[in-house]
Amino acid sequence: MVMVYGKWVLIVTKDKNVYILDHNKDDHSNIGDTNIGLYPKKMKELCGKNIKTFACNSYYVLALTEEGEVYSWGFNKKRKSDNGSHIPVILSTPTRVISLSEKCIVDIACGSRHSLALTNDGKVYSWRENYGHVGNESTNIFGDNLPWMMKPEFEGKKIVSIACGSMFNMVITDEGKLYGWGDNESGQIAVDPISHFAASDHSPFSPLGLYSYDPSEKKHYLCFREITVTDGKAIVKVTCGFEHTLALTDEGKLYAWGKNDNGQVGVNERTSFDPIMVNLPEKVIDIAAYGNLSIAIGSNETVYVWGDCFGQNITTPIPTGFCKIYEALVHSKSYYIMQKPLTVTITENYVEELLNILKSLEAAFDDLLTSDFTVQVEGKFIHVHRAILNIRCQHFRKMIQHDCIENGNENLPSPPIHIVSDKFSYIVYKAFLKYLYTGIVVLPSDKVLELMKLAGEYCETNLKKECGRILEQEVTASNVAFFYKKAIECNAKEFEEFCFQFALCHMKDVVLSKEYIKLDMTIKDNFIHRAAEENAFRT
Structure with a gap:
């Protein structure tokens, strides 16, 4: 199992070991590490456990085991590199969410700074994570950092599926009904926000006890709102982007609504609008959304994309040559975060x-x-x-x-x-x-440049990239200028960027090194210009 989130990669091996590939280029200056790159580190807290899935965002990660246990860890942005920029670094080790220890969790989901967990008996728990929390927010529509069960609106209903947008949630019941709550500024939940809410429970864990709502804004649903946009058809899957929603019916029809500034809803020239049925030439069997990108797989296994993809805004679904949803996600500008882990199954006979x-x-x-x-x-x-x-x-x-x-x-x-x-x-x-x-x-390191x-x-x-990866282990503050020059001469873009980023983290030692002094003026000028664009020189 592989999960990519930002500059980190999680890997679960067949023998139940869990590793994180940690891109520590900005972290090493504070711990004495002179090398940068992706380094596998064993996550001892998760090793030996039957990891079922991960969920993540830019601030924290959740891990779910087959036994229904939930673990959480996260990042902050308080550490600074030599150039003064704030760096996301691992803040904590995986810790079990104790408040859910008596529940059997079957699914998890993450919004921007909140989480959902679904139990085996169809209950939904919500909580807020504090990792990476910046600023001063007076509103809280998802609870505090202790999981609490969503009630009383869901009493008597069994939830079978959950999904999170940036600041809103969607769930599906066993009857195929769709409900949403949270931020509705772009109409990602419904297009007719109500101006007041009622709840029978005024305890600290009720929606009313969590958020002071201005009726004139009409931008949030604190209670659960049933979405009836699909002509009574049963919903079998729902997925959320930052501020838009996709819902798939049991008849293979796809509906979309919410923010549309990148065309992610599938209609041109509208920024926020009513739910529509997405025009696709075949029945839809699977859907995905992340950021401002929408993806659908047709009955003929054609992968369609629209929204933020290929570096442009695509306003109507287009067929691609992709085979998997993961391939389409790679081409989004939004964030390098996988929606779900990729499971790779290889038989022993095949390996042999x-x-x-x-x-x-x-x-x-x-x-x-x-x-x-x-x-x-x-x-x-x-x-x-x-x-x-x-x-x-x-x-x-x-x-x-x-x-x-x-x-x-x-x-x-x-x-x-x-x-x-x-x-x-x-x-x-x-x-x-x-x-x-x-x-x-297979070559001594002093011959790899050749x-x-x-x-x-x-x-x-590919060989040039592999040489660059080998040479990364040889880079120090005293020789990075030499390797930077050689990378330029060989047109090794990845290695050149590696050397440049390394030099930024050791700017003082680099510019005083003999190899930097030897650089010709053109390379020096270009380096200084790039460094200035990266705010390396503080005033």
């Missing part, structure tokens, strides 16, 4: 067979008996296979095709010999060819 194939390929490398192509570097021979080079490397593909055309696809030397210029060393070129067989770089240069000349983008 895959490992056998990889071992066979590795064994075939530099095998004189089976090779049909020879590469000569510094007078030494490396025995390879034209088919693998043709499949794995654009440079060799063009060369082999050119040779075949010139020789009429016949009478090629057997085996052909390709002589490499003295630009690259034997050890580096052999490591490059072995990478084509195995996908692994391999990165080779990868650049041969248009091997």
